[in-house]
Amino acid sequence: MSLTRTQVERMAHLARLDITEAELPVYVDSLSKILSFVEQLSAVDTQSVEPMAHPLEGESQRLRADDVSETDRHEKYQLNAPSVSGDLYIVPRVIE
């Protein structure tokens, strides 16, 4: 399994990762190796096998009651934000 530069650039774009020219061939090589390595899974007959839904048999994601359980702590949370104005997170202009 060998990926092309274009495919890796596409993955980087989809994952919103800036990859430098110098890094690109390294990722082309290592991602190709990883995909070749996992290729062996395709040889396994899984026709009548159900995909695992949860590591514990019979368990599923629990739902909580639809009640308010959190208090508003946005001021504390926003202390970690790179840029805020008032209660808002600031990003570059999206709509011209």
Next chain:
Amino acid sequence: MSLHTLSIAELSAGLARKDYSAVELAQHFLDRISSSNPALNAYITVTAERALADARAADAALAAGTAGRLTGIPVAQKDIFCTDGIRTTCGSRMLDNFISPYDATVVERLSSAGTVLLGKTNMDEFAMGSSNETSWYGPVRNPWDLSKVPGGSSGGSAAVVAARLAPVATGTDTGGSIRQPAALVGISGIKPTYGRVSRYGMIAFASSLDQAGIMAPSAEDCALFLQAIAGFDPRDSTSVDRPVPDYAAELSTPVKGLRIGILKEFFERGLDGVTGALVNAALEQYRALGAELVEVSCPNLPLSVPTYYVVAPAECSSNLSRFDGVRFGHRCENPRDLIDLYKRSRGEGFGAEVKRRIMTGTYVLSAGYYDAYYLKAQKIRSLITADFKAAFEKVDLLIGPTSPTPAFGLGAKVDDPITMYLNDIYTIGANLAGLPAMSIPCGFDGHLPVGVQLIGPHFGESRMLSAAHAYQSVTDFHRRMPAAYV
């Protein structure tokens, strides 16, 4: 004073007898950290002031007679657990400036048990690595040999316990990140059943695999601390609402009559000769203790590593999308537009291995590939889990090596991801099936420790801990310390 050589139970008894105060105990470990951490690089953040404040509160509780079993015991937290008001980096430049606004449940529970927070330990970036070399803060060194890695991703927690810069530390295990480093530094480490310990406030890597656990010299130490962190938490939707046994009380359950399965597949491929011989000696020890050993086979187990390297990157690519340079974490300088902000913040904030896994995950989840990769891998997970289930109909526990070799040299495997991934060949199976597993020391290859792994059925922690404890009652590998840190 040699307080760092005492077990948790001994430290607790000493505090109760007022042989020393919690402040003296905390200061003893802080002094050891000051002198030894620069060379080991095992702590990212040392919380000296917090430790002394916690210790003063512990002394007050001891004086008032309100102390519990863990009151005043110092602990190191892996830097993947959020700590309110304390920097929580996850070993990444992305979170270099992140001050957590809340405590993880594991942190909260250990605080309410009266433990003393010494600091936050180094780790592979976002827990992705098997050597602690992917950390933004530099590699951790193995206390037994500074030219070797301590394993990963909980390499800092492993090293602080091995060098006794903390009597106990927390870890997390997605594919072996507690057990493999425990083996490589000669300590005990337990990954509980999926859902046994709350993951609230534990930074997510691969959510169908991640689990928190304990790293300490002995199984008894692990049992005492697991007790404090295990149990239902409504804030983690994967947390299981099921009573927690008294692990310490059940430690003395005898091994006699225990059926232990020797996992055939673990002795076939890539196992180093000396490691294999030491693991075999551990099997003999169990036989001598009265256990019945039988060979069992889990034929799909050799598919663990490729299965994991579809499932884990897929889930990581989704989990790490929260790091966007907007709400917290690293943001690039002068973004041109929103896409540029995302791309450069993430490109600069994440290291090479994390980017590699995000892109692998993005590929296997992308349109047209989901069935061929993720769905296929989840089906093979069902096969592997069914193998384990069949094995546990015949035996109580499974046994095998933890890691194929002892600690390897720094830099030895960084250039080839597949070679690095194969370090986890024996540990990943338990994560894929959600099983509890632990590593305990079983000897030395030259000057380097080797671990043996026990795997239990779901919620079989008690039986596993008591089997480990029985072995440690007749061996002293878990008591050995690297000469430079005695």
